[in-house]
Amino acid sequence: MGTTYLAYDFPLLSAFWTMLWFFLWILWFILLFRIIVDIFRDDDMGGWGKAGWLAFVILLPFLGVLVYVIARGKSMGGREIKHARAQQQAFDDYVRETASGGTAAARPSHADELARLSELRTRGDITEEEFRRAKALVLGDDAPSASATTAADTGTGTGTGATSRQ
Known part of the structure; x- marks a missing residue:
C-alpha cells in the first residue's frame, strides 16, 4: 500500500x-476596498445604484466583486485616471x-506698495x-501723469530715470 504525501x-x-494564501487574501481585500471606493467615486451612478452595488458587494462578496469587475471594470480605470488628473491639477494650482x-489676502495692498515706494524715495x-x-x-x-511725461521729455526732471542708470 502506497502512502500519499500532501504539500504540508x-x-x-x-x-x-x-x-x-496570505497574499491572495491581501489581494482580495485590496480589490474589495478599491471597488467600494469606486462605487462612491462614480458620479454617474445614483444613490440607489450605489446602495445596490454596495449591498451586493458586502453581502455576497465573492460573487459581488466578480460581477462588478465584469460589469463595470472597464470604466473603473477611467474613473481612477480622472481622479488622479484632478488631484494633479489641484496640486499644480x-x-x-x-x-x-x-492668495489675494497675502499679496501686498496698494497702501503697502505706496509705503515701500515712499521709503525708497526718502x-x-x-x-x-x-x-x-x-x-x-x-x-x-496705465500711463504716468501728463506732467511727469512732459518733465521727462524736456529733461527738467530731477533724476535720470531707472533705465539710464543701468
Whole structure:
C-alpha cells in the first residue's frame, strides 16, 4: 500500500502555500476596498445604484466583486485616471498659487506698495519722477501723469530715470 504525501508534509511547500494564501487574501481585500471606493467615486451612478452595488458587494462578496469587475471594470480605470488628473491639477494650482505669492489676502495692498515706494524715495534710491511713475502704476493708471511725461521729455526732471542708470 502506497502512502500519499500532501504539500504540508514538506516544510518548504507548507511555507510556500501559507504565503500564497496570505497574499491572495491581501489581494482580495485590496480589490474589495478599491471597488467600494469606486462605487462612491462614480458620479454617474445614483444613490440607489450605489446602495445596490454596495449591498451586493458586502453581502455576497465573492460573487459581488466578480460581477462588478465584469460589469463595470472597464470604466473603473477611467474613473481612477480622472481622479488622479484632478488631484494633479489641484496640486499644480496650489503650487502656482503658493509660488506667485499666495492668495489675494497675502499679496501686498496698494497702501503697502505706496509705503515701500515712499521709503525708497526718502532713502534716495529712486527719484521723484520714478516715484510718480511707480505710484501711477500702483494706483491703476496705465500711463504716468501728463506732467511727469512732459518733465521727462524736456529733461527738467530731477533724476535720470531707472533705465539710464543701468
